[in-house]
Amino acid sequence: MNILLVYAHPEPVSLNGSLKDFAVKRLEDAGHIVQVSDLYAMQWKATLDAADSTNRQAGVRFNPSLDSKHAFENGLQSKDIAIEQEKLLWADAVILQFPLWWFSMPAILKGWVERVYAYGFAYGVGEHSDARWGDRYGEGMLAGKRAMLVVTTGGWESHYSPRGINGPINDILFPIQHGILYYPGFDVLPPFVVYRTGKIDDAGFANTCDALGQRLDSLWQTAPMPFRRQNAGDYDIPELTLRSDIAPDASGFSVHIA
Amino acid sequence: MNILLVYAHPEPVSLNGSLKDFAVKRLEDAGHIVQVSDLYAMQWKATLDAADSTNRQAGVRFNPSLDSKHAFENGLQSKDIAIEQEKLLWADAVILQFPLWWFSMPAILKGWVERVYAYGFAYGVGEHSDARWGDRYGEGMLAGKRAMLVVTTGGWESHYSPRGINGPINDILFPIQHGILYYPGFDVLPPFVVYRTGKIDDAGFANTCDALGQRLDSLWQTAPMPFRRQNAGDYDIPELTLRSDIAPDASGFSVHIA
Numbered sequence: 001m002n003i004l005l006v007y008a009h010p011e012p013v014s015l016n017g018s019l020k021d022f023a024v025k026r027l028e029d030a031g032h033i034v035q036v037s038d039l040y041a042m043q044w045k046a047t048l049d050a051a052d053s054t055n056r057q058a059g060v061r062f063n064p065s066l067d068s069k070h071a072f073e074n075g076l077q078s079k080d081i082a083i084e085q086e087k088l089l090w091a092d093a094v095i096l097q098f099p100l101w102w103f104s105m106p107a108i109l110k111g112w113v114e115r116v117y118a119y120g121f122a123y124g125v126g127e128h129s130d131a132r133w134g135d136r137y138g139e140g141m142l143a144g145k146r147a148m149l150v151v152t153t154g155g156w157e158s159h160y161s162p163r164g165i166n167g168p169i170n171d172i173l174f175p176i177q178h179g180i181l182y183y184p185g186f187d188v189l190p191p192f193v194v195y196r197t198g199k200i201d202d203a204g205f206a207n208t209c210d211a212l213g214q215r216l217d218s219l220w221q222t223a224p225m226p227f228r229r230q231n232a233g234d235y236d237i238p239e240l241t242l243r244s245d246i247a248p249d250a251s252g253f254s255v256h257i258a
Numbered sequence: 259m260n261i262l263l264v265y266a267h268p269e270p271v272s273l274n275g276s277l278k279d280f281a282v283k284r285l286e287d288a289g290h291i292v293q294v295s296d297l298y299a300m301q302w303k304a305t306l307d308a309a310d311s312t313n314r315q316a317g318v319r320f321n322p323s324l325d326s327k328h329a330f331e332n333g334l335q336s337k338d339i340a341i342e343q344e345k346l347l348w349a350d351a352v353i354l355q356f357p358l359w360w361f362s363m364p365a366i367l368k369g370w371v372e373r374v375y376a377y378g379f380a381y382g383v384g385e386h387s388d389a390r391w392g393d394r395y396g397e398g399m400l401a402g403k404r405a406m407l408v409v410t411t412g413g414w415e416s417h418y419s420p421r422g423i424n425g426p427i428n429d430i431l432f433p434i435q436h437g438i439l440y441y442p443g444f445d446v447l448p449p450f451v452v453y454r455t456g457k458i459d460d461a462g463f464a465n466t467c468d469a470l471g472q473r474l475d476s477l478w479q480t481a482p483m484p485f486r487r488q489n490a491g492d493y494d495i496p497e498l499t500l501r502s503d504i505a506p507d508a509s510g511f512s513v514h515i516a
């Protein structure tokens with residue numbers, strides 16, 4: 001299979017760098033073809049702006065969505081954006097690997113999402129009608145592909161537990177797993193999270209590699225998180241609220257998981 | 259009072275640009291002193307890397323936390339970082355204004371947080387003992403100051419309602435409001451959110467300005483969100499889980515709001 005690893009850490013000689021190298025080898029040893037987008041090494045442009053279109057005219061008002069749509073539809077995207085979109089279309093599975101900085105992905109990776117996820121590519125896809133609200137949340141250009149997060153954090157696992165002070169890890173990651181990955185169609189596998197990275201020793205690193213290796217070996221067997229499909233009947237359209245007879249007393253992120 | 263507005267939108271001729279100008283005028287007319295960090299206009303460097311220290315030696319392993327600590331303690335931070343920290347210390351209130359892109363802040367603003375929130379300034383502050391786990395979540399260098407988000411989004415309000423498909427807006431913003439603002443000590447006011455920005459007309463803009471103006475007028479009267487203080491007895495230390503006798507059957511982000 002074809003696997004894209006999008007990787008965001010500034011230092012190759014780091015836990016993240018070692019885990020990335022381990023993952024690439026493990027996947028290649030299993031016969032997969034791996035491409036790595038090493039965003040720091042690529043000096044990825046993090047900031048979405050008018051220069052993301054190649055024919056941008058000075059003095060014209062910049063509209064992030066409409067300019068993205070025009071550039072995507074007319075082959076006028078900055079080349080770095082088009083290359084990453086090709087990698088996404090090529091991939092059968094995509095892994096985003098990053099350290100959790102301030103409870104989200106590093107800015108360089110967020111900027112990868114913002115710039116690569118063009119209008120017409122990752123959003124603004126499909127028809128809006130009484131029965132559907134675009135091809136998103138389970139449908140879209142990236143449907144049929146799998147995605148998984150590999151995340152490291154200095155905090156303890158208990159700090160990210162259901163009653164931990166940082167909030168539950170799956171809630172912290174919901175805007176990414178549901179809002180960035182499931183939205184354009186990916187089947188999202190449970191995340192692989194490494195806690196308390198500052199204290200990891202050789203034995204801890206070996207255990208982490210074992211656990212990550214098992215997750216990589218079972219990339220095509222692991223059940224995706226059962227997010228609810230937007231256009232399959234669970235939601236009222238266009239309000240896009242969960243139907244009142246489904247989990248009637250519940251609210252929050254969890255109601256979107258069947 | 260002194261107010262810092264950190265603003266992240268690439269186009270001055272936009273709803274965000276107009277709301278920013280409105281906010282500055284409203285605050286100045288009320289007698290406040292306003293500084294604006296217009297990140298796009300400043301061409302803010304979004305990517306945290308080794309160049310954020312002024313005495314960085316080539317070939318030495320870069321550790322984001324420890325390098326930040328060393329630079330902060332020894333006056334070796336990149337000048338743009340030190341200037342923003344001075345603004346934060348100067349401010350009595352901080353407003354972060356941005357369009358919600360992929361369910362979080364734009365990369366350029368995330369990179370402002372990552373780079374300005376140095377070790378020793380916004381985290382790694384205070385002692386760790388049996389009774390406290392650093393000065394954070396209600397304590398810290400920015401304690402006593404107020405903060406508020408001003409957020410725009412193209413989606414409908416119902417899409418961000420308690421059972422809306424995107425998730426409740428306050429849960430989407432929790433990693434920012436709790437994890438980025440409350441963490442270093444800010445009292446966090448409820449967010450000001452503008453929905454369905456693509457459809458806003460002159461009347462809608464006037465109504466939005468009225469509502470935003472009222473929020474700005476009452477910046478010092480509005481009750482902060484009642485996040486629980488980490489070191490005031492509600493959490494077991496060092497697990498940092500909510501004490502078992504508080505909201506015993508609940509979990510998730512909401513348990514951290516008293």
